[in-house]
Amino acid sequence: xDDRDPEALRAGALAALTTARERTRLLTTxxxxxELTAQHSPLMSPLVWDLAHxxxxxxxxxxxxxAGRTAMRPEIDSVYDAFEHPRAERPALPLLSPTEAHHYAxxxxxxxxxxxxxxxxxxxxxxxxxxxxxxIAQHEQQxxxxxxxxxxxxxxxxxxxxxxxxxxxxxxAAAEVLVPGGEFxxxxxxxxxxxxxxxxxxxxxxxxxxxxxAPVTCGAYLEFMADGGYDDARWWDPAGWSHIREHGLVAPxxxxxxxxxxxxxxxxVTEPVPADEPVLHVSWYEADxxxxxxxxxxxxxxxxxxxxxxxxxxxxxxxxxWGDADPGPGHANLGQRHLRPAPAGAYExxxxxxxxxxxxxxxxxxxxxxxxxxxxxxxxxxxxxSEVFFGSDxxxxxxxxxxxxxxxxxxxxxxxxxxxxxxxxSGFRTARDASAEEHRGxxxx
Ligand code: AVJ
Ligand code: FE
Numbered sequence: 503x504d505d506r507d508p509e510a511l512r513a514g515a516l517a518a519l520t521t522a523r524e525r526t527r528l529l530t531t532x533x534x535x536x537e538l539t540a541q542h543s544p545l546m547s548p549l550v551w552d553l554a555h556x557x558x559x560x561x562x563x564x565x566x567x568x569a570g571r572t573a574m575r576p577e578i579d580s581v582y583d584a585f586e587h588p589r590a591e592r593p594a595l596p597l598l599s600p601t602e603a604h605h606y607a608x609x610x611x612x613x614x615x616x617x618x619x620x621x622x623x624x625x626x627x628x629x630x631x632x633x634x635x636x637x638i639a640q641h642e643q644q645x646x647x648x649x650x651x652x653x654x655x656x657x658x659x660x661x662x663x664x665x666x667x668x669x670x671x672x673x674x675a676a677a678e679v680l681v682p683g684g685e686f687x688x689x690x691x692x693x694x695x696x697x698x699x700x701x702x703x704x705x706x707x708x709x710x711x712x713x714x715x716a717p718v719t720c721g722a723y724l725e726f727m728a729d730g731g732y733d734d735a736r737w738w739d740p741a742g743w744s745h746i747r748e749h750g751l752v753a754p755x756x757x758x759x760x761x762x763x764x765x766x767x768x769x770x771v772t773e774p775v776p777a778d779e780p781v782l783h784v785s786w787y788e789a790d791x792x793x794x795x796x797x798x799x800x801x802x803x804x805x806x807x808x809x810x811x812x813x814x815x816x817x818x819x820x821x822x823x824w825g826d827a828d829p830g831p832g833h834a835n836l837g838q839r840h841l842r843p844a845p846a847g848a849y850e851x852x853x854x855x856x857x858x859x860x861x862x863x864x865x866x867x868x869x870x871x872x873x874x875x876x877x878x879x880x881x882x883x884x885x886x887x888s889e890v891f892f893g894s895d896x897x898x899x900x901x902x903x904x905x906x907x908x909x910x911x912x913x914x915x916x917x918x919x920x921x922x923x924x925x926x927x928s929g930f931r932t933a934r935d936a937s938a939e940e941h942r943g944x945x946x947x
Pocket of ligand 1: 648916
């Protein structure tokens with residue numbers, strides 16, 4: 503959705519909605535009805551709640567707000583309002599059954615397709631509405647990622663399978679890259695489907711820094727563990743130290759030690775922890791502690807985005823590390839094509855101008871930054887998307903995981919969560935300040 507041509511916008515919106523629904527169907531038909539209504543973790547909703555919530559948000563925004571229709575089932579709005587009911591309480595709500603939820607979501611979608619094809623949206627009204635269609639496609643894909651997290655938390659045999667991603671064809675030349683100091687453009691005012699928190703574009707001055715070429719691997723993280731990282735308060739933020747002590751945490755979520763070897767459970771399969779794969783299911787506190795142990799730190803959000811978007815030669819910010827083209831399969835591990843990150847250093851074709859890899863896809867990357875509005879932020883279209891979450895409670899994650907679809911991922915996209923959370927597909931890379939010499943541009947690359 504770009505050139506503001508109504509037919510292209512219509513086709514782009516329909517394609518994004520259709521792709522999202524195919525994924526939703528896979529995630530909600532590969533397990534039986536009992537598993538759809540069960541709560542697999544108090545951190546998550548029953549899958550059938552996500553399914554009907556997807557339909558309800560689509561009805562509210564595309565049928566009621568855009569097309570002016572009246573509510574199909576006004577009595578269910580409150581059941582599927584994420585702010586009225588915390589996840590832990592959702593199993594006790596009067597939820598639509600799996601059959602009803604599938605039917606409701608399909609009914610909404612049928613009407614949305616009519617709206618999209620219909621004459622009232624010809625011309626300028628479709629241009630106004632185009633954001634709403636993009637927002638709803640992203641919303642469904644975000645809940646598809648949430649449902650994939652629920653699948654990872656569920657016990658029992660595998661319900662999903664996917665081929666493994668391949669190793670890097672040509673590994674990166676260096677472990678870290680020097681990003682020169684200076685201003686760059688952060689955020690966007692032009693990306694059509696960018697959400698409110700990514701806006702507006704603004705200049706940021708960022709001092710020179712070094713950043714990892716690839717995310718931190720399980721192998722590197724195992725060294726931190728073997729060095730007593732979880733037993734040494736020096737490396738931990740005090741709140742993180744209390745948290746790991748209170749809960750007895752000694753390894754990433756889903757890891758378990760057996761006979762001197764670390765194993766992990768991944769979508770119903772238990773396997774040895776792969777040394778060359780980006781570490782997954784770590785909290786912000788764990789990422790922060792590892793970085794301190796390594797004599798480094800997490801990148802700030804601005805450092806992450808500058809590494810991902812800034813083109814020093816052209817002095818402009820790209821949509822993605824590789825340029826302005828939408829993500830293709832050679833650029834990044836996105837869209838649940840694989841059920842794991844690719845080995846560190848993969849996706850040369852997707853690297854940034856300075857050679858930083860895997861910024862998009864594979865694992866969400868924790869940054870040092872709190873989730874705050876950009877200067878000039880305006881809540882749109884509703885305060886509860888971003889604004890109510892701003893503040894020091896949430897840390898920003900960037901770049902998207904293997905579970906993120908390309909419509910919900912770009913160089914400006916911002917995710918956020920509590921620093922204790924690790925059921926999400928979270929990893930990280932590290933950074934360090936450049937020396938005074940390197941600041942003056944004399945550093946070796
Ligand atoms: C942006 C992933 C934090 O899942 O809570 C879904 C996305 N907002 N429905 C979330 C979202 C409303 C949101 N995150
Ligand atoms: Fe939602």
